Amino acid sequence: MADAGETKTRQTDVLPDSQPTNRSECGGEALGMKAEASVSGTHSPNGAGVDLGDVPRGVADKVFRGVATGCGMLILLTLGAVVLFLVLRAWPAVAGSRTKVASVYESLSGGKAHGFWQYVGPLMFGTVLIAGLALLIAFFIAVAAALFIVFYAPKRLSVLLNYVVDLLAAIPSVIYGLWGALVFVPATYGFWAWLSEYFGWIPLFSGPAANPSRTVATCAVVLAVMILPIITSMTRDLFMQAPQLTREAALALGATKWEMLRLTALPFARSGMVSASMLGLGRALGETMAVMMILSPGMTYSWHILQASKSQTIAANIAAQYPEADPSGVSALIATGLVLFVITFVVNLVARRIAIGGKRPARKPLFRRSMPEPDVRVKDGSTPENTEAAQYFRLKAQVSAAQGAADDRGSADRPDNGIDVNRSPAGFVGAGGQSEGFVGDRIAGTPSASTRPNPDFSRFEPTAMELRRRKLFSAFVAALIAIAFVVAMVPLVSLLFTTFARGxxxxxxxxxxxxxxxxxxxxxxxxxxxxxxxxxxxxxxxxxxxxxxxxxxxxxxxxxxxxxxxxxxxxxxxxxxxxxxxxxxxxxxxxxxxxxxxxxxxxxxxxxxxxxxxxxxxxxxxxxxxxxxxxxxxxxxxxxxxxxxxxxxxxxxxxxxxxxxxxxxxxxxxxxxxxxxxxxxxxxxxxxxxxxxxxxxxxxxxxxxxxxxxxxxxxxxxxxxxxxxxxxxxxxxxxxxxxxxxxxxxxxxxxxxxxxxxxxxxxxxxxxx
The missing domain is CATH 1.10.3720.10 (MetI-like)
Known part of the structure; x- marks a missing residue:
């Protein structure tokens, strides 16, 4: 007994805090014998024994756990230090002498701003405008590209495309800026001029279009190209995790490929796609080099995305003005950086909340084991016969009656699944269109072949025209997805080709x-x-x-x-x-x-x-x-x-x-x-x-x-x-x-x-x- 108690004590000391110790008696004895043999150096029959008698268990575990916990605490301290240092450095530019602060912002803005919010307001507007347009352009194309890679592309091509997408997601933003400024800007002026000419009545596209087109529109498209591989990569991973059995079940039930994706893959990845879009938005909000290399900056609140010198972003403004700023100007730029940090912090926090919400188990499963029954009982004609519920229960009552009549044991002990069969009204229509009377009367006796109900299930089958329409629509969606993938790949391939050719x-x-x-x-x-x-x-x-x-x-x-x-x-x-x-x-x-x-x-x-x-x-x-x-x-x-x-x-x-x-x-x-x-x-x-x-x-x-x-x-x-x-x-x-x-x-x-x-x-x- 003493040995067993000692063994149990040693085993409890070895188990981590997170491991349960309330094992069954048999399992506990076996586990205790293994631990006793290990600690005492006793070898198992196959010779696999380890001598751990000289291990300082308590000290080593406490030190290791302390280091791990300290590194976790370092994350909190790092983020706190980022905020603290930014606040300390930005405080003189926000709460300093009004005259001195005004002179600083007048110098940075060319006399257009005299205070902090006058200075940072247009920068915030430009940052959100460019990032929002980039996300609007990139999101749907990225989702379509991910669908093509996972569900439409051949397997070998899909493997190659996965490598390409991961590579493009890691390309530095300065290369996107170089390609955008030297290749994309001169190539797109004709399109922006056409857009301004025919759609200039829309304030967003009012012209004249700037030449060269170093505008918000051009910058937004380049940022969309930059964040597109990021959203595509994350969405692709989500689609690959969609349950295979659910997809196969949808196809087995007759769903087309697009219907299968709409009912299984897209709902499964919905929260993850939103989270990926928010992370892409955060990347676009904080982008510096691509914007600074492409955009002709301005300090106004303007929706005219085809005109130059209208907007600027916070990040690009910091990088552009930092080299020539004096200490007071640096404090002002750091203050704007603090605002950018708060914006991206909120965006990433929302993305995390959405992602966590999507990982929680859904309250209602996507597919049920059986067809859900309407919460309606057919009693004494209380439900109109022309409703879906009445038709459903009439059909179910007919099937139950037919099964009960064929069963020698009768249907006395058969569950009615929520249908009051004995009180169901007359008027259930069989195959011949005649009234079959009360279901209870038919079940009590033995129906003849002429009175046995023959439900018409064919009315639930889709017609040939309906099947053709669904297949054509699925093919149309597949074509759209393929086109979207090509649209996504054209600028990215152009970037790689141009860089290799000129480099x-x-x-x-x-x-x-x-x-x-x-x-x-x-x-x-x-x-x-x-x-x-x-x-x-x-x-x-x-x-x-x-x-x-x-x-x-x-x-x-x-x-x-x-x-x-x-x-x-x-x-x-x-x-x-x-x-x-x-x-x-x-x-x-x-x-x-x-x-x-x-x-x-x-x-x-x-x-x-x-x-x-x-x-x-x-x-x-x-x-x-x-x-x-x-x-x-x-x-x-x-x-x-x-x-x-x-x-x-x-x-x-x-x-x-x-x-x-x-x-x-x-x-x-x-x-x-x-x-x-x-x-x-x-x-x-x-x-x-x-x-x-x-x-x-x-x-x-x-x-x-x-x-x-x-x-x-x-x-x-x-x-x-x-x-x-x-x-x-x-x-x-x-x-x-x-x-x-x-x-x-x-x-x-x-x-x-x-x-x-x-x-x-x-x-x-x-x-x-």
Whole structure:
């Protein structure tokens, strides 16, 4: 008895807090014997025993749990610090001296605004207008593209399209801005002019259309192209999770393909589609580089989307005016960034609420086991015979009567399913159109063949014309979905094709191995080239590596807390909510936070690569947390319980069982998170800066990254070649360098995406072995 009690005590100490201990007597004895054998070093008959006598169980578990909980708390502190630092830096521009504040906003707005709300009001209007138009354009096309990929495309083509969509979703926004400004703007002027000419009576399209068309309409279309792969990717994943049996049941009941999708896949993914659209809206609200590179800015409240110099967004305004702003101007820009943060916070919070609401079990199932019966009883003619309910119960009574008459035992003990058969009225019409009398009378006796009811079920079958109409409509919808997919792919394919075609002109070994030191205008350097991206590639790797060193440990431990230790209390719910909200934080806000933090710590003018790493880590942590949580939840609970049954502590179970099982997905998620932040431009413009030489020290001096390099070269557009410069001078060399750097950035993002998928596949195969 003492041994059994000791065994039970040891087993209870080993089990985690979240595991139930009230097992059955037989199961408890078996589990106790396993734990006793494991702890004492006794080997099982097959020789699989583990000696854990020297494991400091209590201390190790408490430390591990404390670290995981601390990383969860760090999420709360980080978001709180973002708000705190933005408020502290923005306060002088909001609540300072009225005269000084007025002069600041007059300087920033060219005399059009004299106070904070006068300044930020048109920016808020422009931000919401452009993002709303982008979402309106992208949402339905994205849903149609997802439907085509999942349900209409051939299997091999669908696999290829999945890779393409994931790649396009990771393309940096600066490349969308480069393509939009240099390709899309000149190509669409004719369309905007036609739209203004024939639909100018609508205030939204009133002209004349600007040429070049650096307008709200052009910018909204480019943002729609940018967020389209994001919404498509999320919606595609939702459609792939739609229950297969439900879809097959709908098809088996005679539904056409479109009817099957309308009744099964679309209702299943409805809340997720709304959530995806809200996240796409949040991305469009916080977009900086594409808007700044395309839009001709203005500070007015205007609905004229085809005219230039009418609107501007908050994020683009911050990035455009930050380099030349004095300390008071920086405070004013940070104040506008705080407003943008609040807007995106609300949008992402609404998206989370919608997503959570969609995951709750529905009160009413989509399909019932039997046909729902109308809540009507046919008694003494109280229900009119021409109603659907009366027809339904007449038909059911006829069938019941026929079955009862054929049964030798009668129908005395047969349930009536809510129909008072004995009191049902006469007038039930059989196949011959004659009245069959009271059903109770027919059931009591033995009906003859002439009086036996013969219900006409054919009236419930669709006619040939109805079937033809339904099939034609399904084919019409399929054609619309295919057309929408083509419309979605045309600009995206154009972006990739243009980048590769123009980037290959300058992307060579010389371009990869030299920086911009010694480059003068469009003249060649002594090496024979025209400058390169060596310093930008090194800077990108250093800044991204620093962000990874910060994000991966914190994000992974926070994911462990949410999956292994969270009890559903207020703290864990707050952590989970803020992780989702942080995933949509505008990148320019992250840059403003890092800038404010290092300004307070190191004084004004501090700019280095590590500052950029901190900004990127804020964007990277939520992605690491979300991907790791998904992978950890996939690990079967049986593996955890088997480890606990062998006496292994919870911390060792997590490290050696759970993490090892989820390793492929975690590594893939980390790589995809790196691919997401490696193309960020706005936060690095505010933090790391730009230089022409190579800087190997992450903690000292400014550092150039590839996205910033692309923007800097684009902003030069061209150089002047004097007649004495000779044929070696290339006037549009900055644009060529921008395209070449954009191609290099796409290749890096593509390599990271392929590496993530390859690592996941290889490690999964190795784990399964």
């Amino acid at each position: 290959l002109r300058r992307l060579n070994l010389n371009f990869l191995s030299y920086n911009m030191s010694g480059v003068i205008g469009g003249l060649p350097t002594p090496s024979g080239g025209y400058g390169g991206i060596e310093h930008a590639v090194i800077g990108t790797l250093e800044v991204t590596g620093g962000a990874m060193l910060i994000s991966v440990p914190v994000g992974l431990m926070c994911a462990i807390y949410l999956t292994e230790y969270a009890r559903g209390n207020g703290f864990s719910k707050a952590v989970s909510m803020l992780v989702d909200v942080m995933s949509g934080i505008p990148s320019v806000v992250a840059g403003l936070f890092a800038f404010s933090l290092f300004t307070l710590l190191g004084g004004p003018g501090v700019s280095n690569g590590f500052e950029g790493s901190v900004a990127l880590s804020i964007l990277m942590i939520p992605t690491v947390v979300n991907s790791s949580v998904q992978m950890l939840r996939v690990v079967p609970q049986d593996l955890r319980e088997a480890s606990y049954a062998l006496g292994v502590t919870k911390s060792r179970t997590i490290v050696h069982v759970v993490l090892r099982t989820a390793l492929p997905g975690i590594v893939s998620g980390v790589i995809l998170a790196i691919a997401r932040v490696i193309g960020e431009t706005a936060p690095l413009l505010l933090t790391a800066g730009f230089i022409a030489t190579t800087n190997l020290n992450l903690f000292s001096g400014q550092m150039t990254t590839l996205p910033v390099y692309v923007y800097q070269e684009y902003s030069k557009m061209s150089v002047t070649c004097l007649p004495k410069a000779g044929a070696g001078c290339v006037a549009d060399i900055p644009t060529e360098r921008a395209w070449a750097a954009a191609l290099a950035l796409i290749v890096i993002v593509l390599a990271l995406n392929l590496a993530g998928r390859l690592v996941q596949r290889l490690l999964s195969v190795e784990t399964s072995k």
